[in-house]
Amino acid sequence: MEIVLYPHPALRWKSKPVKEITAEVRGAARQMLDLMYEAKGVGLACNQVALPWRMFVINLTGKPEEKDEEHIFINPKIVRRRGTQEEEEGCLSFPKLYGQVRRASDIVVEAFDLDGHGFEMDLDELASRAVQHEVDHLDGVLFTDRMTEAGQREVATTLADFEALFRRQQELGTVPSDDAIREQLRKLEP
Ligand code: ZN
Numbered sequence: 047m048e049i050v051l052y053p054h055p056a057l058r059w060k061s062k063p064v065k066e067i068t069a070e071v072r073g074a075a076r077q078m079l080d081l082m083y084e085a086k087g088v089g090l091a092c093n094q095v096a097l098p099w100r101m102f103v104i105n106l107t108g109k110p111e112e113k114d115e116e117h118i119f120i121n122p123k124i125v126r127r128r129g130t131q132e133e134e135e136g137c138l139s140f141p142k143l144y145g146q147v148r149r150a151s152d153i154v155v156e157a158f159d160l161d162g163h164g165f166e167m168d169l170d171e172l173a174s175r176a177v178q179h180e181v182d183h184l185d186g187v188l189f190t191d192r193m194t195e196a197g198q199r200e201v202a203t204t205l206a207d208f209e210a211l212f213r214r215q216q217e218l219g220t221v222p223s224d225d226a227i228r229e230q231l232r233k234l235e236p
Contacts (some may be wrong), residue, residue, distance in 0.1 A: 047077045047095050049085060049138050052208045055141055055227045056096040058186040060217060063100050065236045067162050070138070075118045075160060077194045078103045083110045087138045089176045091183030094139050098231045102180035106172055122157035122181055125166075136187045143204055145197040147180045147189050 050056055064071060074097060082090040082103060091102040100122065130149035136144045152170045155177050157166045159165060169177055179189055190201060215221040222230070 047074070047081065047142070049081055049090070049094050050096050051212065052140050052188070052190075052205065053212055054139070054221075055224050056093050056098070056231060057183070057188060059093055059098050059228075059231050060081050061093055061098045061100045061184045062235045063156075067120065067160060068157075071099070071120075072160055075098075075103055077099065079105065079110075081118060082138070083108065085138050088099065088172075089156065089180050090138060091180045093183045093186065096227070096231065096234075097121050100184045102183065104173075104176055104180065106176060118160050119155070119157040119177070120159065122177070122184070124153050124154055124155050124178065124181055126152075126154040128152040131171070131175065135175065135179060137179070137189050139188075140190070140204075143190075143201055145190065145193045145201055147179075147192045147197075148174075148194070149175055149192070153177060155181070 068177050078090045078095055081095065082105070086108060088106050088108050089102060089104040092099040101118065101120045104117045104119070105112060107115045127150035130148055131145055131151040132148040135147045153173065153174045154166060154168050156164065156166050182188070190198065190205065193201065212221065216223055
């Protein structure tokens, strides 16, 4: 498992609900947390490791020893959004790229944990922002889509560089073609 970078097609995939919490799902969640810590992130969605499942992991402290702060969200749903906040965001699928993103300030999210228990969280500030960012990933929506027009103009060159690098890797055969990746994603759907 590895974190895929923009414009990998998994990042534009609309992921499917997890039907059963199998050993494979638990194992993936663990590996995603480890990858997230290694990459110094605070959240990681299945789409970012090329798995078409509606699941993401979060630890806002970014510290592996803070086990109580690890949260797995399976089949999450944001059931309420209130207010707005605008802050700088980044994403592990866009190394070193940052930009201002406007989001709801307060949300209520419902999801299931790895034991299959449903839970609800009332979130604000960073937690609210992180959950909105990760739920977007499951719908194939990226934080760059949500930047202001001025913000999008600012990152356009960097995005073009990411794109060029990815296409070069495909030409060299170190990364499969978009069609091959999509075929694989369809096979992995729950
Ligand atoms: Zn992200």
